[in-house]
Each structure stands twice: as C-alpha cells, then as structure tokens.
Amino acid sequence: MNPEESCFILQTITKTRASNPEARTLASTLKSSTESMASFSSKASNMFSLSNLPSASTMFSTYASLATSTMLIRSMVNDFIPHQLQSYILSALRSLFAPRQASQLTLIVEEYFSGMNRNQVYEAAEMYVSAIVSPSVERLKVCKAPREKNFTFTIDKGEEVVDCFEGVQLKWRFVCSVDEKSSSTEQRYFEISFNKRDKEKVLGSYLPHVLNKSKDLREENKVVNLYTLGCFYDDMGGGGGGGVWGSINLDHPATFDTLAMDPELKKALIDDLDRFVKRKDFYKKVGKAWKRGYLLYGPPGTGKSSLIAAMANYLKFDIYDLELSQLRYDSELRRLLVATANRSILVIEDIDCSVQLHDRQFDGTYEVPNDQLTLSGVLNFIDGLWSSCGDERIIVFTSNHKDRLDPALLRPGRMDMHIHMSYCTMEGFKLLAFNYHGVKEDHPLLGEIEGLMENTEVTPAEVAEELMKSDQADTALNGVIDFLRRKKMEEEKIKADEKGKEPADCQEPNKEQKSENEGGKKQEKTNKRRNTKSRKSYSRNRRRPTKANPEIFSQ
Numbered sequence: 001m002n003p004e005e006s007c008f009i010l011q012t013i014t015k016t017r018a019s020n021p022e023a024r025t026l027a028s029t030l031k032s033s034t035e036s037m038a039s040f041s042s043k044a045s046n047m048f049s050l051s052n053l054p055s056a057s058t059m060f061s062t063y064a065s066l067a068t069s070t071m072l073i074r075s076m077v078n079d080f081i082p083h084q085l086q087s088y089i090l091s092a093l094r095s096l097f098a099p100r101q102a103s104q105l106t107l108i109v110e111e112y113f114s115g116m117n118r119n120q121v122y123e124a125a126e127m128y129v130s131a132i133v134s135p136s137v138e139r140l141k142v143c144k145a146p147r148e149k150n151f152t153f154t155i156d157k158g159e160e161v162v163d164c165f166e167g168v169q170l171k172w173r174f175v176c177s178v179d180e181k182s183s184s185t186e187q188r189y190f191e192i193s194f195n196k197r198d199k200e201k202v203l204g205s206y207l208p209h210v211l212n213k214s215k216d217l218r219e220e221n222k223v224v225n226l227y228t229l230g231c232f233y234d235d236m237g238g239g240g241g242g243g244v245w246g247s248i249n250l251d252h253p254a255t256f257d258t259l260a261m262d263p264e265l266k267k268a269l270i271d272d273l274d275r276f277v278k279r280k281d282f283y284k285k286v287g288k289a290w291k292r293g294y295l296l297y298g299p300p301g302t303g304k305s306s307l308i309a310a311m312a313n314y315l316k317f318d319i320y321d322l323e324l325s326q327l328r329y330d331s332e333l334r335r336l337l338v339a340t341a342n343r344s345i346l347v348i349e350d351i352d353c354s355v356q357l358h359d360r361q362f363d364g365t366y367e368v369p370n371d372q373l374t375l376s377g378v379l380n381f382i383d384g385l386w387s388s389c390g391d392e393r394i395i396v397f398t399s400n401h402k403d404r405l406d407p408a409l410l411r412p413g414r415m416d417m418h419i420h421m422s423y424c425t426m427e428g429f430k431l432l433a434f435n436y437h438g439v440k441e442d443h444p445l446l447g448e449i450e451g452l453m454e455n456t457e458v459t460p461a462e463v464a465e466e467l468m469k470s471d472q473a474d475t476a477l478n479g480v481i482d483f484l485r486r487k488k489m490e491e492e493k494i495k496a497d498e499k500g501k502e503p504a505d506c507q508e509p510n511k512e513q514k515s516e517n518e519g520g521k522k523q524e525k526t527n528k529r530r531n532t533k534s535r536k537s538y539s540r541n542r543r544r545p546t547k548a549n550p551e552i553f554s555q
C-alpha cells in the first residue's frame, strides 16, 4: 500500500470517527503510520543516492516503523473485511499469479474395451459424429452396406468436428494409431475435448444425449429384415438369430399409404401401433409383457401380407416368418423364439392350415402325441415365453377362414385386435387407381366402376392386376370395367345355376365344402402347398376370392 492509498483510507475512516471511538483510535494510529511510511519513502528515495547513504540507525528505525505499519494494516484488514471476503480475494490473487493449469478435459472413447468387447459409446459416437459433420471438415469417408438406402459419412482420421450442447462447446477428434507391439492392429478412438468446468454436464447429460441420438439415427437408417427358418440367404453378413434364422432385406414397398383398406380400420390400426410402442412404462406398471397380438383374416388377395409389410415398414421392426409345419417339437419352437430380437413382428401365416393343429380340431379321433405341437400348446408357450424374454414384440396370425380357427386363438386376451381384410371397396379402388395411374376423384369412368363394384366381389389383388395391364389410365380403367362386368356375369350365372338345382340339403358340396370334407392326405397336401407359399406372399399377386363381411374387433 502506498502513502496515497493510506491517505485515502485515512480520510474515509476520519469521516466516521466522530461516532465511533474504535475508528478514532484506528485513525490516529493510521495517521502516524502513514507519516512513517511517507518518511520511509522519502528516505528510501534518498538511499539510492550514494552521497546520501543513510546511517545504520536510520535504516533500523525505518524498518521498525515499516513493520509496525504492516502489522497495523493486517489487524485493520482482519477487523474490517469479513473472513470469507478475505479468502476470496486471496484465492483470486493466488490464481492470478499461480502457474497456469490446463483447463481442457479430454475423454477417450476407444473402439474396444476389456479385450474384444465393443464399446457401445464408440458405436454411438460413429453414428453421432457422422450426423454433426460441419463444413470445416476436409476429409470424409463415405460408405453404404448392400441394399442400405442411405450413404453413411464418417470423418477421416485426424479430422475434427465441433459440437455445441446446452452452451458447452465440445471438440470431437477421430484418431487411428497403429499399435507399436503388433504393427498390424490399428487402434481407433474418438477424443472429446471440452472445458473442465463442464465435466458434470458432459458426463451427466451430453453422453446420454449422444447415445439417444445415435439410437434414433440408427432407427431412421434401419433396413427392415425378413427372417425365416434356415440361412437360405443372408445378405447382412451373418446369420440372424445365431444361425437359426436366415435373413434378407425386406424390400417390400407396402406402406399404409399404398394399402387399400377401410380408412377407419387403417386409422385404428395405426393408432394402436403408435400407442403400443409408446407404452413401455404402462406395460411395466401393470406387470404385462410388452407385446401385442393381431389376427388378420379375410379372403386371399385382400392384403394381409401387404399389411404385415406395411406394419414392419411403419415401425421399422424386423419380421420373423414362422412356419409351424416345419416344426415338430416344443424345443424347436423355444429355440426359435429365444433367437428372435426385440422390436420385431413374429408372423404365423395361414394358421388354419397348419397340419397338426388343424387335425386336432377337426378330427376328434386324431391323437396328438405328447411331444408334438398343438395350437393351444403354441399359444400357451408363446404367452409364457413372451413374459420372460424380449420387449416390443408383435405377433401376427393370418387366416383365410376365421370360422375354422381354434377357439383357443380367438379367446379374449389372446389376440388383441382382430382385423378383417375385406373385398375392395370404392374408397379402396380410388386409392389404388390414384397410386397406380394418378386417377383423380372426378374421373368420368369412376361412376360406372362404382356401380359395378357395389354388386361384385373383387379383391384388391385382382384390381391391382387389372390396373397394371396398361400404362394409360383410361385404358386401365376400361380394363377394370370389362373385368367387373365379366365377374358380375359369372356371379349371376352361378346364382342362376344354384336356383335351378335341388334343395339345399341334397346339393353337391361346393368347392370349399369339398376341401373341408376331404380331410386326410388331400388336406395335408393343400396345407403344405399353402405353407410353402406363405414366405413368398409378401411380394406376390394372388386371386382367390371368398365371401366375408367388414369387421374390426379390438380388445
């Protein structure tokens, strides 16, 4: 403290000394010490002049007065400045003059940890960094897996990307280094650098944000797979489900937009799916396995397989296409179900056609061996197993004949929603005509088509086939009109023939009745043929109309 500063403090204290005796004493002491300091300062300035070198006694007295002043100032500081303020000032001064410490913290995210365990954070980082690539990056790697829709970009080694999160600036750097011991192994890792003071925010909020964001990105880019028994072809570079299931990309273009079905039913189903995927906590709360069952039934060619593909594309869930006819034992079923992944749809098509299950219901004399599959067994088994393994599972059964299904399947609580896929309605036709040829609502031919469709049962598959016969909208629509007329005439002829025949109980069985009655080998043959077809049915056209009424049932 120089004499001028001491004077200033002295003046300030003098102003208050009239009312405060302690301040009065302090002021007089401070005055004398200020005078001593002033005299010391003038003596010191003279000291450096050789001609005026002070004597030893002068120096001693100066030192003594300086020491007294220092002690006095210290006691003043102790008396007048609060202790916390003192320590704050001290630490500020200390940090000002202390040697400068590094303020940056760097996290290392290695590809592998503890040997060969792949680091989840690294996987997430790869995905995340590719999404925050900035224009400043000079080298980018681009790649695309077979049949993947989008390109994936990753930064090259040594490149840096800057990210901002809730006011925190973070720098990502991708590093590749060759292990000196085994020169063939390349170690890859990310460095994340940020200010040390943001450590808690980065660990507590930023890293979870990176994990979540990368999960979303993965879902966005996810290619839906179709799994079926055996590795008939696996274009993902490995057998899905540990070799039990083989997979291919499901390249099915069906979506809810392309699907001709009752608009209310479609909306109800979409809402149901949306609610299901959001209800993780609800299922946990009520102690139920997080699964949903749908029964799709209706005539062939009404879009049951297309609907499954649309559901898978909508949710980005993989499909496991299970053919019960290929299984003989419970243990096989267990192995298959355990090998399915979360967020998937297990499909059992044409459930009414599964040989043993069908026989059990329709042939009372047939004895089911203990070790063989039965529908009830399968259902009970699936229910039990779902409860203990996996999340977000959907199971879909399809059938062309709901009336032939085992009551165990229809029991309340078994299948959550029963969806009837019916013959083509005018609404459905308009959607198909628009999708195939861009035909608008006011097209002049639509009126005639509507009149014909009211009295004729046609499946969307039949309509789709007619629409595909020409590239010209008018030609295609005229083709549909011809087709509907022919169909109507056929139906009228059948009706007329039936009228002219004997009473109902003496009538010849029709095609469907015949197939029901034939049983045995013929039934088995039909079933096998249908089952082998089911895998392909995600991408084919079929035309096998039967009669049914629109209906939706939801539990």
Ligand SMILES: Nc1ncnc2c1ncn2[C@@H]1O[C@H](COP(=O)(O)OP(=O)(O)OP(=O)(O)O)[C@@H](O)[C@H]1O
Binding pocket: 258, 259, 260, 261, 299, 300, 301, 302, 303, 304, 305, 306, 307, 400, 421, 459, 460, 461, 462, 464, 537, 538, 539, 540, 541, 542
């Ligand atoms: N509702 C529909 N909306 C749009 N296209 C449909 C619809 N139904 C059928 N199709 C067309 O018909 C083809 C066959 O339909 P799909 O295989 O989905 O019927 P399905 O009811 O599953 O028949 P099956 O019972 O014989 O398996 C589809 O690829 C599609 O082109």
